[in-house]
Amino acid sequence: MKQLYSNKGVSTIIGSMIFLSIFILSITAIIIWTQNYVNYAENIREELEFMIEKSRENLIVNSINSSGKLTLAINNPTSQTIILKQIWANHSFQLGEWIIPANSLVYINTTLDYVNTSKVVTSKGNIFSVIPKLEGIEEGIVKKGKWYVQWYNLSDRRVFDKNVGESYWYDLCISFDWAPSITDPVCGPYTKVGFNATTRIIALSSKIYINWYVGEECRIIVKEIGYDSDWQNNSGYIELNVIQNATYTITVLYSRWTGKAFLTLNIVNADFAI
Numbered sequence: 001m002k003q004l005y006s007n008k009g010v011s012t013i014i015g016s017m018i019f020l021s022i023f024i025l026s027i028t029a030i031i032i033w034t035q036n037y038v039n040y041a042e043n044i045r046e047e048l049e050f051m052i053e054k055s056r057e058n059l060i061v062n063s064i065n066s067s068g069k070l071t072l073a074i075n076n077p078t079s080q081t082i083i084l085k086q087i088w089a090n091h092s093f094q095l096g097e098w099i100i101p102a103n104s105l106v107y108i109n110t111t112l113d114y115v116n117t118s119k120v121v122t123s124k125g126n127i128f129s130v131i132p133k134l135e136g137i138e139e140g141i142v143k144k145g146k147w148y149v150q151w152y153n154l155s156d157r158r159v160f161d162k163n164v165g166e167s168y169w170y171d172l173c174i175s176f177d178w179a180p181s182i183t184d185p186v187c188g189p190y191t192k193v194g195f196n197a198t199t200r201i202i203a204l205s206s207k208i209y210i211n212w213y214v215g216e217e218c219r220i221i222v223k224e225i226g227y228d229s230d231w232q233n234n235s236g237y238i239e240l241n242v243i244q245n246a247t248y249t250i251t252v253l254y255s256r257w258t259g260k261a262f263l264t265l266n267i268v269n270a271d272f273a274i
Contacts, residue, residue, distance in 0.1 A: 007009060029037075044080050053124065069110060069114055070113065074100055074105070078102065082100045086121040092112050147199045149167045153192065172271065173269065192257055195254045200273035201248055203270055209238070209267070210240070212236060213234075217231045219231050219232065220238065220252055
């Protein structure tokens with residue numbers, strides 16, 4: 001009888017140990033699975049944060065010919081610091097680490113030969129290219145408190161071929177509606193005309209808006225941040241991130257090929273620079 005009770009006791013102990021082992025293994029498996037899930041979730045979160053930060057990067061890059069070498073004027077209109085790792089000029093490149101603070105304009109001198117097709121690569125892998133300069137169009141002479149306007153005869157669509165006169169507008173908002181005639185003091189008998197209007201404005205906010213309504217096509221350029229809207233027709237608007245109280249050069253190109261000539265253009269949150 002004692003032997004029977006002894007065997008039962010051993011069996012109970014062995015069963016308990018097996019149950020305890022299974023329980024411990026189960027708990028361990030749950031802990032390992034939970035930790036793996038936490039690590040996976042953390043990796044996903046970090047990846048999402050990285051993608052969000054990457055998508056928020058925005059640089060406006062302009063190139064300057066500095067005695068044959070490339071200098072970049074880079075505007076960072078965002079609220080985050082951006083780090084550049086590479087600068088490319090055609091097939092040549094320069095490595096480094098250039099910090100572009102939030103809401104700032106930074107000039108970077110390089111050892112690369114000047115080209116008009118350079119680009120930069122950020123630490124997050126974004127690529128921003130230089131906006132090509134306009135060819136064949138004279139840069140306007142900036143006048144305080146006014147638009148300086150150069151009128152052109154167009155030899156081909158959007159090609160400003162021959163300068164035929166100049167004039168001024170004294171309102172920050174452009175509004176005109178006319179047709180060239182032989183008695184026109186500026187454009188004379190030309191029927192295919194365009195203009196290049198340039199002024200300096202001061203930003204009254206961290207954002208400025210430019211609205212337009214045009215009969216043919218217009219193009220808006222902000223020199224300091226390298227912004228170029230390309231040719232626009234009908235009506236629309238652009239929103240630009242700028243530095244409040246900073247001064248910017250605005251150039252408006254107008255192309256009239258056929259039909260009646262008119263343009264209404266308003267700049268919001270800005271005034272003439274004094």
